[in-house]
Amino acid sequence: MSFTENILCAKSHEYLLKNEDDTYTVGLTDYAVEQLGDIVFLELPEVGVEFGKGEVFATVESVKAASEIYMPISGKVVEVNAALVDAPEQLNEDVFENGWLVKIEATGDASEQDDLLEYEDYKEELE
Amino acid sequence: MTKETFLHEKHVQLGAKMVDFAGWHMPVQYTSIIEEHNTVRNAVGLFDVSHMGEVFVSGKDSLDFLQKIVPQDISKLVYEKAVYCQLPNLDGGLIDDLIIYKLGINYYMIICNASRIDEDLNWMVRNSKGFDVKIDNQSHNYSLLAVQGPKADMLLRKMGLDTAQESFTIKAAELCGHKLLVSRTGYTGEDGYEVLVENKFSEELWDKILEFGQEFGIKPIGLGARDTLRLEAALHLYGNDLDENSTPVEAGLSWSIPKDKIADYNGKKVIMEQLLNGGSKKLIGFKMLDKNIARHGYDVYYNGEKVGVVTSGCVSPVLGANIGLAYVKNVKDICTGSVIQVMIREKLHDAEVVKRPFVAKKNKVKI
Incomplete structure (x- = not known):
């Protein structure tokens, strides 16, 4: 089962993956990372902080510029990928296994996912 | 409309990520900015900087004219040498920074920033009243390729170019029957060259440099790494670090300004006062x-x-x-x-x- 089959993507280039324990993993899409180029800095929120859908929860910087990362759905942060903060260049290798950003508990309505796209549709939208 | 250099097709073929810069569609990176950066620091890189401006100044008052528009002492510039200059306004604020090359008697070339060509030309024309001087913008006819890095010199020699020249020296050369101007200058802090060639030969030259450069580990380098390279070397970027509200003294360029230049020049009063007391x-x-x-x-x-x-x-x-x-x-x-x-x-x-x-x-x- 491939990872991309199970994710939903926001047009602002974040992905959302539902985990077995009903939490969600949030990360940047491979397309976003490729566009950014060499990632050199990552700022993630603290565990326990809540964000609304569309709110900035993290910042990623490539050599060129700083970019904000938005919550694809409302949620409370339950885990952050601290190892990635120490080695943000890993994002250029993989956006999922070692390159995920945060895990959240959804705090909003399921309808918040209505405007998220399946990976294939997201890719198509970019073209 | 966004302009393209004569090497645009090459960049696209190489898979470069293209961006708009100063009205030009330019490669920002081919693979990775950090990788490209390290290639220039450790080996040699090739840049297309054809967006930059080339303005030729000739006529019997060339020297007096240049003396009026820059704080540097052009009377001391000898044949085949180059000098880093600024173009101040009457208040000492910087219209641009440039390199002036002496190519002959009453014959100079100015290389200026792509984003400032129009402002520079307007300013030069306004300041040329009363001088017997011809200001000839040839930017659209020339391509400029920068070969930068510790192996740049070896590479150019391998190509059969006689590069026995000091930094800030420019020499005419020939390659496969094409005329080149080869200048030992750059914008990376490394040793290297900038090669001026007529547009129609630019693709041939680009290919040849990459071909001969293979054994030296050459890579094409985008504007992204050009920026990180120049900043490590603390070289200024016009529009970021220099502008019309900053004088050369404020910009940390006092080292480039002679204190004993006799001729008057635009902004001299402000600049000389600031050399004493700071801005x-x-x-x-x-x-x-x-x-x-x-x-x-x-x-x-x-x-x-x-x-x-x-x-x-x-x-x-x-x-x-x-x-x-x-x-x-x-x-x-x-x-x-x-x-x-x-x-x-x-x-x-x-x-x-x-x-x-x-x-x-x-x-x-x-x-």
């Missing part, structure tokens, strides 16, 4: 003390007071630290070793004022 602000180099990156436009604080603004900032691949340039109030307290703060996403982050350049330059070559 109202000064350009400093800083290194972030945490992992945050200061970017152009971020505010700078000292002892809780806003004292200036970041003009350039990036990660330094060589130092593994984040560096930048900023204009701050010209006060003695802010000096090498001082700790300043940069406001990044509404939080203050410490940075240390350090000496420039951030990475030692290796571009001074004597023969």
